[in-house]
Amino acid sequence: MAPTGHSSMRGRGRTPRAMPYQQPTLSDLQSQGLNDIVSSNITQGRSLLPRSVLRPLTWAFANLTWGNYDYQAYCYRQAVPFTATDENLDGWGAMRETLRKDASTASGQVQFTGGNPGTDLASGTVITRNDGVDYVTTADADVDSGGNLLVPVTCQSSGATGNCDAGTGFSLSMAIEGIPAQGTAPVAMTGGADQETDSEYRTRVLAAYASRSGGGRKSDYVEWAEDIPGITRAWCNPLAFGAGTVTVYVMLDDAQQENGGYPQGTNGSASDEGRYTTATGDQLTVANAIWIEQPVTALVAVCAPKPFPIDVTVANLTPNTTAQIAAMKTALSDLYFREGTPLGMTLEQSDISDALLSTGASFTIVSPAGPVSVPVGSLPSVGNLVLS
Template sequence: MPYNVPTLKTIIEQGLIDVQSSLDTVLPKFGIEQALNSAVSGSVRDLYDYQSWIVRQIIPTSESDDQTIIDTAQSEGVVRKLATYASGTVTFSGTNTIPEDTQMTHSDGRVYTVTSSSLNGSSVLAVVQSEDTGVSYNVPEGEALTLVSTVPGVSPQGSVTAAISGGAEIENVSELLERLLFRKRNPPMGGAVADYVAWCREVSGVTRAWAYDAYQGGSTVGYAFVFDGRPDIIPTSTDATAMDAYIFRHQDPATGSYVGRPAGIEVIYIGLTLKPLSTALNIVPDTTELRSSVSKAMSNYIASLSPGSTLLLSSLRTAIGAVTGLTDYTLALTTNVTAVANELHSLGVISWGNA
């Protein structure tokens, strides 16, 4: 049975009983004995609090300190993902290569630096890297970048032809805890299905991943992943190419040893498409705070679904009904929502007050 830590009031009262019993007298309301009992009781309560803190650190949970989770994960071979730079390819019209360290800017002020360039007929292909880390430096294909200083024989404006991606923030401790628990429940097996999920989630920015054995027959494994920290969570072609190379062979973040898919296994990237859920919803009371809480509850449930899963109306209702402060609601959705194998549910537009 659980042990209940006594309150400070209980400790003081018990201490007073013990003192009076030892002295065989009733103590006055004010006196040195009362003061000493209160002081000692406060110290005892501090010890209880310290022991309670130790208990929360023994087995990492959401109640553990961040550093405890980080250190424990490190010891288990789950290294916290650091913030990363974004990189990609920008194509310019021209007849000369662009020198390394040449800078170019986006219209919103983001700066990128050339790491290498090559000629392809009348085009110059420049591989660029963001000047700083973070998801905000990712740029989709088709957007324009402009050289800060002119380069002879090269047009000043280029177009992103291979999405500038890979930029990510430092991993949240909650996500690190999820990966640690996944590692404990699914220890590395040299190419088991769970290993592919773990490998995908080792890549900076990747928050969810799935893998399927015998995806297209024997000796095949299908995998998919998303970036929940981006406005568009679906991986770009650059992301898919980088992940394919990572799964083929990479250094383990903890040991430095090379690991990857076993010989004879064909891995198949599953290109996902989103299936947004747009519905109408009335809530009582209808406040901005409750709308935010309900949206978060719906998003959390939908995020727990894997590609091709059925969105259950009963589970969605359970998530909405569990929101603290909500007394009643009306949801326009009346049936379960199915998805095909490569579709991933997401939360679309909620029409508040129109159900």
């Protein structure tokens, strides 16, 4: 059974045309085998009988041949990082010192009020979130003179599921005399992220092969930030607040999906940076990771972009249905995700109109009446969609 789908080049001086590898199907191989038997004159020109032993033999050999083709197609895909998967993609990334981001665990603090002063809560105590997710205390803590107990905790399961907002309720897994059973998170739990998927990782690997890594260029800060678990987008704004300063904006579109992808914490610098305010939450995680890589003289601040809602008014909408309006908002969200940057941008009215038209609607756009300027430090976001 001869290979199929390979490109050929005839004649000198001609540019070869790239042809994709075409893997023959199992049915194609079986049909080819049966045709080869008939054409070889084994049956003296007659068709095979329905119950001929040559039919199952042909089917068996076609299966074996298809397995070889399938493995060849697999090797073909793993030959370049553009199509490689799983551990082969990991290998391509390692050659550029770009490793897949493992799942990380969320951490934060839980506060109990109304306890008996001096009561001890041991490290390793399990505390359960109201939806059943377990956390464990990472240090001993005592109830203070005011009856308050503040204890650091880490989620026992990896992934973005460990993140939660300030005010989320918690409870002790086992009753402890002198400590109330119910507590809350005084600040948001951050740091949890799911393992990087092949698609997300491949984007970074290809970017690493396309770039010339240096010691502090704009692209370096973006790569350093996007290497951190949970970070899906990053931007670098050099000299943002004076000579020698660098501002890095980040988004966590998956890990902080419930908060619109915006980091949960306060803006600032790394823990070891004494020249500026220390960040907290997601911003601190990024700043501490960049601190290891950045030039020693740079003053780096990690910031969360601010949402910049854009109100859109349309007239004569057809069809005027709830599903249509929802589709239009989704189209706008996709546009802002693809085109948005906190480095200052102008969004044309035609871009907004094209996004809305992609949903199949008929309308007249009333506002915005012209280009929309998004200031530095902000990302465009979906505002009110008004029908007039």
